């Protein structure tokens with residue numbers, strides 16, 4: 001399965017960042033990374049401007065969230081239909097930073113199903129908190145999130161990102177053995193054909209060890225995905 005190297009820019013960036021996929025291609029040209037897919041998920045207002053230069057450089061563009069409805073009175077929200085119209089190909093659903101603000105498994109599932117209706121690939125995030133891990137509940141928490149959040153749409157593919165909440169933006173990475181345990185567990189639920197990413201303080205220095213875990217099919221990268229040299233170093237580790 002092709003690895004997916006996905007950068008989630010969160011609420012970072014400015015208009016001149018729309019050139020970053022072109023810069024990425026200068027650092028790691030498309031001809032040298034045919035074995036992997038590269039995705040950048042910028043803030044929504046940059047999507048339309050980024051898609052064309054990014055696709056010209058074999059970089060996919062995705063959104064960080066979508067609404068479950070196709071249209072309506074939802075101030076500040078963006079629908080999967082609108083995201084798809086920009087030419088973006090992926091959307092992140094259920095990131096822990098959104099779950100922390102009240103997003104439920106049912107919301108995530110409805111959003112992922114909206115994404116699939118508009119030919120976007122949802123990246124569905126799951127992961128336990130430190131308290132949940134320390135009390136031995138990590139797998140049960142992830143199983144519950146998957147059971148409530150995965151889209152029920154026949155024949156459509158989605159991506160799962162396992163992001164332990166305690167590893168996000170903290171510099172603490174799960175050990176390869178912890179990642180392998182959780183990814184193997186998730187694999188038993190999602191089957192052999194679904195990409196399972198790891199996210200949580202992925203950096204150039206630890207990427208190779210993470211990608212060496214057999215059931216890791218790529219990474220969802222926050223901080224280290226803002227700099228194209230560091231994103232390219234991580235991508236290189238997946239080749």
Ligand SMILES: O=C[C@H](O)COP(=O)(O)O
Nearest residue numbers: 008168169200201222223
């Ligand atoms: O979506 C990305 C994750 O939240 C990971 O962020 P991080 O690499 O800054 O820890």
